[in-house]
Amino acid sequence: MQTLVIVAKKDNPEAASLAARIRERYPHLTVLGDRSLAHVLGWTRVEDRELAARADLTVVLGGDGTLIYAARLLGGRGVPILGVNLGSLGFMTEIPVEELFTTLDEVLAGRFQVDSRMKLTCRLVRGGRVLIEDEILNDVVINKGALARIADHETSIDGVPITTYKADGVILATPTGSTAYSLSAGGPIVHPSVDCTVLSPICSHALTQRSIVVPADRVIRITLRSETADTYLTLDGQTGHGLQGGDCIEVVRSANRVNLVRNPRVAYFSILRQKLHWGER
Ligand SMILES: NC(=O)c1ccc[n+]([C@@H]2O[C@H](COP(=O)([O-])OP(=O)(O)OC[C@H]3O[C@@H](n4cnc5c(N)ncnc54)[C@H](O)[C@@H]3O)[C@@H](O)[C@H]2O)c1
Numbered sequence: 001m002q003t004l005v006i007v008a009k010k011d012n013p014e015a016a017s018l019a020a021r022i023r024e025r026y027p028h029l030t031v032l033g034d035r036s037l038a039h040v041l042g043w044t045r046v047e048d049r050e051l052a053a054r055a056d057l058t059v060v061l062g063g064d065g066t067l068i069y070a071a072r073l074l075g076g077r078g079v080p081i082l083g084v085n086l087g088s089l090g091f092m093t094e095i096p097v098e099e100l101f102t103t104l105d106e107v108l109a110g111r112f113q114v115d116s117r118m119k120l121t122c123r124l125v126r127g128g129r130v131l132i133e134d135e136i137l138n139d140v141v142i143n144k145g146a147l148a149r150i151a152d153h154e155t156s157i158d159g160v161p162i163t164t165y166k167a168d169g170v171i172l173a174t175p176t177g178s179t180a181y182s183l184s185a186g187g188p189i190v191h192p193s194v195d196c197t198v199l200s201p202i203c204s205h206a207l208t209q210r211s212i213v214v215p216a217d218r219v220i221r222i223t224l225r226s227e228t229a230d231t232y233l234t235l236d237g238q239t240g241h242g243l244q245g246g247d248c249i250e251v252v253r254s255a256n257r258v259n260l261v262r263n264p265r266v267a268y269f270s271i272l273r274q275k276l277h278w279g280e281r
Pocket residue numbers: 063064065066068087088089090091092138139176177178179180181182184235236237238
């Protein structure tokens with residue numbers, strides 16, 4: 001382990017101060033920070049592409065949004081990500097701040113396990129051309145603006161027609177993302193060791209159209225069949241793109257994965273119990 005990259009929640013003094021302490025504690029390592037952290041701490045600024053290429057381990061100091069940001073920054077390399085929770089929910093940032101240094105000591109000594117999380121590849125195809133291709137850890141969301149009319153989402157799996165959802169939108173979630181927006185739309189909780197894609201309509205007009213769990217290697221295509229100026233594609237809650245009638249959104253499992261360092265003291269179901277307020281065992 002030579003290079004540790006820290007991605008810290010933007011404009012968060014506690015995250016910046018912890019990052020500075022990490023650098024002090026491990027002088028034998030090259031410790032680099034994301035763009036805004038480097039700016040705040042006066043560290044050498046390193047481009048995202050170079051951070052992604054050099055990282056042997058990434059420490060995320062923030063919440064779920066910061067971890068998603070870090071996973072996107074790292075791209076396809078599958079570098080282990082240690083998520084330390086400074087956010088409100090912390091579903092994916094499993095390590096409490098108090099355990100940061102003990103956990104990091106263990107990880108740097110090579111004593112750790114990772115949870116390998118599936119990602120989706122999403123393409124936006126317009127007029128036969130791929131406009132956008134991106135990798136997703138949580139979800140692909142097709143959604144309408146507040147005043148837009150209900151839209152028609154023609155949906156197929158491996159080219160076989162499923163249905164046309166007349167709905168506010170459709171969510172395509174990974175198992176990781178199954179506890180995020182998809183859960184609010186009535187989707188199932190999927191254990192992250194299962195590889196699949198959850199297809200959930202948002203407020204479907206037909207009440208019998210429920211979530212469908214699709215094998216991860218199937219290609220799901222959703223074609224927008226209504227002409228609306230107010231429909232958007234949102235990827236991991238991070239980037240948004242305006243959609244037009246006829247646009248096709250294509251989703252399939254990515255060849256790349258995200259490797260989250262596991263908290264050995266916490267099991268997946270204890271996270272659910274705690275974060276989703278299921279009460280005691
Ligand atoms: N109605 C909703 O529930 C809703 C609406 C829009 C977006 N979202 C979700 O927000 C995600 C982006 O997260 P963010 O933190 O950048 O935005 P954000 O700050 O708006 O956070 C949304 C909430 O979702 C939580 N969250 C994020 N990923 C999660 C996951 N995999 N499991 C459980 N909870 C999770 C976050 O901790 C936060 O509490 C999107 O991928 C989408 O799933 C949810």
